[in-house]
Amino acid sequence: MTTNPTSTSAATVLTDTSEHDVPSPPKPVSQAERIQTIDILRGVALLGILLMNIPYFSMAERFSDAFNHNPRNVNFWLDAVITVLFEGKMRALFSMIFGVGIILFMARKEKSGNPSTTGQSATGPSRVRLFFQRMGWLVLFGLIDSHVLLWMGDILYYYGVIGMIAFWFRRMKPVYLALGVPLVAIVGFALNTMFYQSIREKRLAFLAAQKTQQQGQTLTQNQQQAIKTWKEAEKEFFPNKAEIAEHTRKMKSPDYFTVASRYQKEVWDAQTKYLVFQLWDPLALMLLGMALYQWGFVTGQWPRRRYWQMMLLGYGLGLSLVTFSFYYYYQNIPNSWAFIPFMEQHPVQWVALIYPFQRILLVMAHASLIILLVKGRVVQGLLNRLAAVGQMAFTNYVMHTLICTSVFYGYGLNQYAEWEFYQLYFLVAAIWTLQLIVSPIWLRHFQFGPLEWAWRSLTYWQRQPMRPSPINAD
Template identity: 75%
Template sequence: MNPLSKLSPASGINVVQPGTTWSEVARPVSQAERIQTVDILRGVALLGILLMNIPYFSMAEYFSEVFRSDPSNINFWVNAGITILFEGKMRALFSMIFGVGIILFMARKEKTEPGQARQSATGLFYRRMGWLVLFGLIDSHVLLWMGDILYYYGIIGMIAFWFRKMKPTYLALGVPLVAIIGFVSSTLFYQNVRDKRLAYLAVQTVSKQGQKLTAIQEQTVKDWQEAQKQFFPNKAEVAEHTRMMKSSNYFTVAKRYRKDVWEQQTIYLVFSLWDPLALMLLGMALYKSGFFTGQWPRRRYWQTMLIGYGLGLPLVTYSFYYGYTNIPNAAAFMVYFEKHPILWIDLIYPFQRILLVMAHASLLILLIQSGRIQELLNRLSAVGQMAFTNYVMHTLICTFVFYGYGLNQYAGWQFYQLYYLVAAIWVLQLIVSPIWLKYYHFGPLEWAWRSLTYWQRQPMRRAVSLPDYQPALTRNE
């Protein structure tokens, strides 16, 4: 029997019968209602994100300068592989699945009797996102992870919520629209900084001729120096930041991050919203079309995968090679920066990222439908079901290993060595997550989040432990 036959084609979850009361649906999704494909994709994205995050836990700023232009260095090739196959794609997949989660959270609750119940569902969702914002603030300002996404997802989720009922075509338009706006805005920003650089060079020419600088020219020098300090390497500042990160004093490490993180979360927040929002909306569109529930014909998944890899891999490989040959380090970028008013190469990024994330997702769905490596897929499903807990576990493990108040390994490892730890964390979470879910309904943070959302303590321990953790919905049969 095809397990998807139990599902509503529109929503992908169990149909709620007319007359169902609010109290019957105002609860977390049960194990029997979970969609394994969504959990597996979330698990893969969660583990994949660590590939990109771990250097920012562990490496000094501008860490890639020493190997980015050296193909004889193993770090060059490790970085190349991660950049080509995973950079941006795992975050994109995670954002898309978060968008799916918004629909899944609301679907059952909105099928109850109209009126007060639907208003309560909206309030419930906003309470859920509000707690996520708070958890994000704790992750970034208490646990000191500068790359936290929970805060942003909570805020962006509140915005994405209002688009959830749009037609898939309109939802998907957000990605190209944001890509175009993003390229235009980043180009204007780039040109603004470049103009400061060119004006500074003109003033330097005047200064070398022995002429006294005017007040306007002196301000031009100050403007460039400020921009240079903010956007280009400063060896003394990098050394000071590294010293702070290696301090055994928690508050010294916190001082290194908190101001910058808070500015990103407030002053620059508006610039961080649009890309994840567009990806969440794309996730909603793909879910409504049946992509994430395995309802597309197998031939269509194959086509999506082959087109995605066939176009995406050459594009991203060319982009990486172009960067290697033209902008291998900060000094080369400065020269390039002065000669090129527009970074046309940046147009490749949004195209190759979507092509490859769709190819990755299609490959995973085909594997799920094939019934192969089922044991691994079940473990990935468990990791995805506990994504919140596992994400924060990444923070706890990496800050303990690398920060000065832990094992103080910051700036002490080769780039490639970081991925031994990544592999160890993956193995740990693939082993522990299914064992935990054998005895408990939720991961510990998932349990806390749900209890706070529903404002009621949720049952945690299973009345009878499962003989082996098995997701409720497996492959199509």
């Protein structure tokens, strides 16, 4: 199977998609049409996401309380490196590339001169209909990943839902698309501050009622309600040791349904009741990805000098901001319970404003570095493997779920809450190695990963050929 040259431009995907004026039926993107740089960025993001996900597969709540106030502990420094360099950045990169995928999916139909994309053509269903079928199936796969395979941090469901919203913005000018990031950052800070202050008010009302009670005075009905309200909030947001022990017991149970009961309600609430709060950040990042595609950033069309400038700016300013933020929280909130007295004394978490901006600066720096490696043909063997991982991102993402649940959950090897934090990253390295080896081998023999093949076949409602055609074969 042939490999795309790294210099492939965005125009490659937007032109030469039909034979003169003869409409062709919609079909999955071919190997020759892939943009390797985008696959590489997706592969890096996919592997990087596991750095943040694996503790939530494997460790009890508040696991970091044991080390995040102790610089003499190796876990402290490992957590610091992951937080500073990767936390939020890999998910942001993955969301941006997902936004690029929305444009690429539609581009061939919209630029081909074929019949309208809004209705049924003589050659089959419209590209719009196919797109929404594609997202609908992704939502279903996400529900399976979260409620059957039991990954409480699943993103497939959200990407399917948010992708349907992002679709309608794809034709906007890139400058307006990019404005979504600062807009969502500011609005998100305002909404989070409102939520934070509502919890703070419950806490302050509880303290006032508690003080009255300690003075031997009779509590009013409102004060009694204030105590009850805070206890409920504390149970939901600040579980105590007994509750954590009970949650751990469930996760270590050999019974699948007992394990499932641990996160079932929380996950379903997040996917329904709190869905509106989950939409905006991924949506803004998808729109940013669309803008960066239109500007030629993610396809490597900028001159090297501009990538160097972006990388130096991103690392210079981004690392300064995130290091300050990390140190601030280390000093003021060294563990989970320290958040409560911090909240009592601070009506607004101003330092939280740093997060969305340092994250974008660093993700742009990371992406610039990767694109410079691609343009310079440095470590080409590794980049080719990362491209294969990215091309099979769906399969590899679900493989993370299958491996980690099998190792840590009670119905598997029952290693939940058994490992030190640093030990988790030996497993991460093993999974990375496995996927970097297996993905390119698989793609030598097949056009798609197994789940990519199923997703495409369901989208087009037609069984797709797994083997590459003789024309594209080596």
